[in-house]
Amino acid sequence: MISIDAKNMEYAQQLLGGAPKEIKRAIKSSINKSTKQIKTKVANLVKERYVIPSGVVKKKVEIRKATLARLTGVVMSTGRPATLTRFDVRKSKKGPIRVRVLRSSNPKPIKGLFLQATRAGNGPFPFKRLGKSRYPLTVLHGPSIPSMMGNENTINRLTPFAENVLNRHFLREVYNRFSKMK
Template identity: 40%
Template structure:
């Protein structure tokens, strides 16, 4: 979990500017938090896609937002989801030797022992793996989940710093907007 907070200098500036209307500072903070909550998923998807081969829509779809209000000045973004099937990533090979799967953008596809693909009677065409030594049962292998990708320390730190900077800029903008609206 990452905690993003307001810059103390900006809070002091807001208090002095809105001493006549203290509730406006809370409303400005809530508006800044909510605007940050709509901005961050785009940044999350962008940083996840820098490292993993995954669609931005899949990342954004896995995110749930809890918005802030003037009474509750906290917001959160929660990523939920199951592991993604290997068909979501880049798959190749299989003619000679094991099939190869590429999950990360860097590097080469890695061989997966026992992975094969052929058309099945029910219409599924994709990678499968035997569970035991017998022909059946088969299972569809999976890669990492989107919460695992988003929670990667490398990715987490990149968009976290950017989100805090965006929140502080937005808070200043909201304070200026409310000040000019109240006092012309």
């Protein structure tokens, strides 16, 4: 959980002590501005570790804005595991299809994997047979966006950034509201 520093709150009390509603408005505004930047940073951190476009991550990340009644903002993601075609899939003329999920790894061959479009006209899906017969088939998936976001490395790099952004926006909002009051 990210919060505003106690020193910054004291500074806000000194400047806007006569207008407690303005402090609440400054908190709300700074939270809402910060969540947008945090969403972008999350997408970039996930993209650094995994071979997935940041636009795909941004579509799956939701923001719950702060209100005056509820001074908390949330950056979260829900969803199922992404199909392997969202990652780096390499098809060659000979040999199995190779897939790379992590940027730090090499493409791994997956025996029996083939790409096929569905009847609905969706893009190619990575299918694999469960036995020797033609059916049943299974679609192969990689990690989900929430699990990529919840990675310990991602969280450890995101927390100091989020604290810094929130406190910076808060001080700017307090100063702006103080200068308008004069």
